[in-house]
Amino acid sequence: MAAQLYKTETGQLFHAGSIVIINVGLPARGKTHGSRSLIRYMNWLGVKSKSYHMGQYRRRLYGTEISPDYFDLGNAEMADARMRAEDLCIQDIVTYLTVGGGQLAIFDASNLQAERRRRIYRHFELSKIRPLFVEYICENEAIVEENIRKVKISSPDYVTLDADSAVVDFKERIARMVPYYETVEDKDLSYIKLYNVAEHFEVNNIRGYLQSRVVFYLMNLHISDRTIYLARSGESINEGSYKADAPLSEAGHLYAHNLQEAILRRIRKRNEETLAKTGVDMSRRTLKVWTSTHVKSYQTAEYFAAHEHVRVRRRMLLKGLNPGVCENMSLEEVKARFPEEYQAYLLDPYHHRYSLAESYHDISVRLEPVILELEREQDDILIIAPESALRCIYAYFAPEGLPNSLIPTLAFPRSIFVELKPTAYGCKERRVGISPSAVVPANSASSASASEEEEVKFV
Incomplete structure (x- = not known):
């Protein structure tokens, strides 16, 4: 990975084992943005990490033209379809964290129902993967509206729709989910709650250095547009x-x-x-x-x-x-004056340090x-x-x-x-x-x- 700060022979850092972050929250609350940012930081830090977005699995199985009933969690006829996509995603995460060399993965989905979350929790625990729930709660409708218009309507689901129609459709999806939303309340779980995109936090039962780094990073999170x-x-x-x-x-x-x-x-x-x-x-x-x-x-x-x-x-x-002793030298000059140092540089130009450099x-x-x-x-x-x-x-x-x-x-x-x-x-x-x-x-x-x-x- 690019610019890792730390690296070990096993590839596992901080003796933390494998961690899965399970996102919780209604759509357009910043889950995907937060996940991508966290993965970027963790990989740079040296923690091999990857995010798994539920929408990609749903589109892979059923395409973009899917019944609105799919997003109605009370619709029993669509329950098997939702479960199939979820199971595929979870299995890929388990594979990545157990035999794929990964240390941290994010299950980026809504995960709104407590019973569903308990089932997911047990599945990961059986694979000796430590779950950490991150719930994104947004009570500011202006933020939700902005996120829908900036991000969600440009998703692959809406390539054939104009912006206004896409906004209406996406809001209908959210409305179908709202009645089934149950916030995380089990104090035995490790969880973080972010309100209004990190306006304030609730942290519970955080274990170990790596989970603490996740909390530290998320406390600096925002979804504002900037260049x-x-x-x-x-x-x-x-x-x-x-x-x-x-x-x-x-x-x-x-x-x-x-x-x-x-x-x-x-x-x-x-x-x-x-x-x-x-x-x-x-x-x-x-x-x-x-x-x-x-x-x-x-x-x-x-x-x-x-x-x-x-x-x-x-x-x-x-x-x-x-540059230390190589001040004002070209690589050819370094090769001539310090041939052994030059060969060491060619083997690892990112980590090699010349004398006094x-x-x-x-x-x-x-x-x-x-x-x-x-x-x-x-x-x-x-x-x-x-x-x-x-x-x-x-x-x-x-x-x-x-x-x-x-x-x-x-x-x-x-x-x-x-x-x-x-x-x-x-x-x-x-x-x-x-x-x-x-x-x-x-x-x-x-x-x-x-x-x-x-x-x-x-x-």
Whole structure:
């Protein structure tokens, strides 16, 4: 998995055994968003984890054109169909946690009825898997409405329906479930209740370090729409030296100006599209700029400081990789001067540390507080930092399966910035070109360009 902080020979961390998180709650309460976020964090931490979404099993068995009665838990005729999908999902979880090498899995389903939950609990206990219930309770109808419109109507169930029809249909699904909803009350169970997307919590019978980490992470959870931008620091007058910590070159200042224009132009375009589509005015939304304490990094960030609704903050944890004795050397030069070290680097470029240097693993450990703050943050964030720090941050949001060995090879050229949008169903990535300007105007921190950015990649 990408950028694991910790790794053991067995693959099992914290002597916690296998844990299954069983979600509880009506649809559109943030269960899937919370599950995806938690899985991303746990995998990055080194806990091999996976989420199993009940809707995928239902669609696999019965397609998207399914009777509304399927969602009526009092309809006995559909009980066997629901049970079949549930059993398939549970069996896959058991396989993953017992012979598939996994340590944590999430059963992402509504699980509204107490008797059904007891049956699921017993099934996992018999397989020596420790269940932890996480109940998502939302009494704020505005949050539910927003979640339906932002997330649920874009699911595979509604590809053939217009937005308004999809909203009506989804609300009818919820209405069919409400009469059968029984909150978790058994004090012998381990459970967490999140009210109004982590507005406040109820925690009961939490056991062990790993379950405590889950609680800690969920206390930082939110489902607010936000965008994370990653951009490389501008070029310095002594670009190859870490120790010199040199200021921006003329080309570096030009890049900083162009970056500022491109980011703010991108945000304006996003705000206009949002206003036209939803009627929500985001023009006064804050952009927070985090930058390292390298001179070239905070000088790049200073181009944003004069703008309204922008806050710039220096963070030492965002500093780049210290190359130690390999200061100012190319890989060819390292190979010639330190052949044994070079071979060790080729075997494990993520963990290898040259003399007096840092490894990429060291950077990831250093960045853990930044990652957690990124998860808590509800405003848009622009991170301006050296390429090595950006690689480790990007790896946290990258798709599952990015090998550690690839992290040192990730490229962040100064011709683009990366736009990341965490969503309930993954993280959308867009690489946006930075349009060049011929000169830096005198009032460089407030100028705007009429040219449009080039969209390079979207996955």
